[in-house]
Amino acid sequence: MISSDVIRGYNDIMILYLLLESDSYGYEISKNIRVITQEQYIIKETTLYSAFSRMEKSGFIESYFGTSPQGKRRTYYKITQLGIDWYKEKCEEWDLTKRVVNKFVGR
């Protein structure tokens, strides 16, 4: 399992990637991250919600209320145009990071 220190800074990419597909809520996002990474990365609750909070303040995502199957109020998140731009930027950044680090890997 990946440590949260290493992946910090790329949680935003994962969340935005999932929101690009469709609006979603906390648990669904954390579950999808777990499934997609085949349990190699499990996002902590507090990491997820601090990312929501930060990205909402930056205008990358918007929240609205919906209802869970049990009838409880649930917060859904939706990506904004600003968020889409940010996502693309982060992807390019990761691409570069990957290429740079790769030059030093595998001796």
Next chain:
Amino acid sequence: METISNYLETMFKTLPQTAEILRMKEELLLNMEEKYQELKLQGCTENEAVGKVISEFGNIDELLKEMDVNFSEDNTQAEYPEYAEYPEEDSYGDMPTLTYDDAEEYVSRMRTNNALASVGVALILFGVSALIFLSELLGRAFLAWLPEGIRDNAPIICFFLFLVPAIGLFVFSDYGMEKHKYIQKRHFRMDKQTRDEVHQMYQYYQQMAQLFTVVGVVLCVLSPVPVIAGDMFGDSGSTYGVCILLIIIAIAVAFFINGESGKDACKKLLKKSKKHK
């Protein structure tokens, strides 16, 4: 499942009950409960499910950093040791949150009111000064043509002419405080940013208080000079000297009062009580 909500309660116990935080807690609980339900469906035992959910909770400080609130006691102690015994977390529930604008308004109201009171004090001292001055003047057959009744009573009448507006100012200096009563009673809370801003304001007024105190002390030290100087011109001269001394003292007192008022107001806001040094 009880365990999960108890765990969250414990995590959030020391935090202020703002709408944002309560909403966050509710969201987290829902999220964790869903995770728990699903783990149970996958065949985990109660203990396994609860353990997994709690182990995947993370660190609450990570969350607080994003929310601009940091009320954990350790932090308060580190940054502001002088009022470490505040805040009283248990009583946060129904306290209004103070904004920087509220704080600024309170400080400026306190300063205005103190200025009014200091003018009142000055007027009384001016009155006493005038009383002595006129008594001396009229006692020495000045304006001898005036009827004796007027000559006897003029000084005291003059004194009252100063006293009446002074009393008016004292009464008026309490004006507008009703609104800020909850601050006087320290019944409010402040977020960290506001607190830092007020702390800056406090430092500014602290410097001002020092400066004003120095000026006041210098004036007090110099105040007997007119009396000594007047003494060289006889008894009457030293009496006039006393009149000037009173006026200088009045100005010095105004410096003392006005110098402290901004600082005291900030102190109240920072819940720094006098007994804590």
